[in-house]
Amino acid sequence: MTIATKLMSAAIALAAIGGTAMAQDTPIRIGVMLPYSGTFALLGQNITEAMELAMAERNNGGCNVEYIQLDSEADPSRGPENARRLIDRDLVDILVGPVHSGVAMGMVQVVRETGTPLIIPNAGVRQATAELCAPNIFRTSFSNWQPAYPSGTVAYDRGARTAVTLSWDYGAGHQATEAFAESFEAAGGEVVEQLFIPFPDTNFQPLLTQIAGIQPDAVFVFFAGGGAVQFVNDYDDAGLKDTIPLYGSGFLTEGVLDAQGDAAEGLLTTLHYADGLDNPVDAHFREAFEAATGRESDVYAMQGYDTGQLIAQALEAVSCNVGDLDALSEAMASATIESPRGTFNMSSSHNPVQDIYLREARDGQNVVIEIAAPALEDPAPGCSM
């Protein structure tokens, strides 16, 4: 062995030690900006814990990782400020969040300037992966267009030729009801009336009376949470459930079936997740999540889990070198996620290309009936990268 080779191997060994030491000294900082208080607190908690579960199962992609949590308070006015705080003060390498679409718009604006990788684990605001898409912005959940679009075909195939849509008068409601109208009219049906009610008003009575007067073949709605509970019950109480089939984006019956009771029984909704999916990843995820948290998993936890998977895969692909933003983005864009919902890839606008399931509410579960739209991709109008 010559002196040169000895020196070289010593240098390599030193570099290796140095590299390891670096990874230990400066962990990769993941900023998690989710609601931990208020109405969406449980969503924030489920997403966070499922994400950490997925990361832990994958040994954090082989890297040393640190989480910095910030309560987004689901307050859109504080979105940009909070995102900047995580990026500028806490120097996070990767940003995860939020739940609320209004907050998402603020975060998107900030990371479009800073270039920080952003992974959206819930907010469905369509622009984030359409007009405002960027190489560093990813979503592991859905765009508002996605779960609603297949409902139009579902309603048409079940004999509906005329439909009325109804939702809160806000972004998500407009995007979902327009997506329904798009596929329903493409199939040959006609949306005879698009009704809106101010957010978050839940006095649906006047609009139900109008719907009964119009007598369409089908009604499509976008509501979630308490509003969904109220609407489904009011629809039943008004005697409409048996005469005019009700369809909805899956959030109508997600996590609220207990409160909806019999009024929800038999409702058909479309979503990127369902109960009774026959796949081993889902079985493992549900069991592992419950073991780790003591709570039942849900669609939000599932999205958090996939967020963790995406980060772990990307970190492994770049060997923990998060400084190389291009490589990191490329790794995320080309990732294949073995999700509990079924395997998916990212679209060119960084939104999941995923199966949308038709589910029927049965005994407190949203049981999968069939795939309403296989590998559905949001066409992402206005996105250019």
Add this chain to the structure above:
Amino acid sequence: MSFDVFADPAIFLVQLLNATQQGLLLFLIASGLTLIFGIMGIINLAHGSFYMVGAYAAYAVAEATGSFWLALPIGVAAGIALGYVLERLLFRFFYERDHLYQVLLTFGLILIFEEVRGMMFGEDTHRALTPEALDFSIPLLGVQSYPAYRLAISVICLLVALGLYLLISRTRLGMMIRAGAYNREMVQALGINITFVYAAVFGLGTGLAALAGLLEAPVASVEPGISGRYLIISFVVVVIGGIGSVKGAFYGALLIGFVDTFAKVIVPEAAGMSVYLLMAAVLLWRPTGLFGRPA
């Protein structure tokens, strides 16, 4: 709009029922608010929390016992007792204080109520069971029908309104309440036990709000944040009707029920601001409200 609410008599009739029911329920909440505001001069932001107490009482009692009708007296009693105790412990120290202190106190109470609710019931959405005897819809003209329970809400609210009218116009306590709303110092100077009147009015007001929550629990979500559901709008009712006037609260609430219901179907784009436009119009016409005393 491609349809006309006035073209079909059945639709129009049901919308009238919708508007009346909404207005009457609002009256229950706003009447208590206007009494507390008018007589004690207290701006009670926590008034909506008593609506919440009623709603959760309906859910919890009906869930535990299977009987909604049992929940009614329990919930109303809880609302009255809570109001009475809070008046004795807290509010009486704030009558002479600036409104700002009252706002701080009652805002703090909202947070405490909300936190306690979270500890007791968690963050899930619930719903109280509709009483079985009323769990059906009444077929009306043509394709329209109306839930029997909502009709029952209107009837109960009307009975309560009648009872309030008799209480205020025909009883000794009512006389003191009216006098108190008109001139507090004079009532005290005449040697009337204002301490009792205040506590009674406070309990009455919070009991009415709790009753509204109880009645609505089977047809509205019982969920975090419902204490704010009617808070702003009931202040609008108080302002429209005239501060301290129960009669004003009655007509103001009905007016809002009608404006909100018909705005939602005739001009849905402006539905969110219709009631505030109404308030602005009323104030321009009568600055102290419909039945308010001129300043």
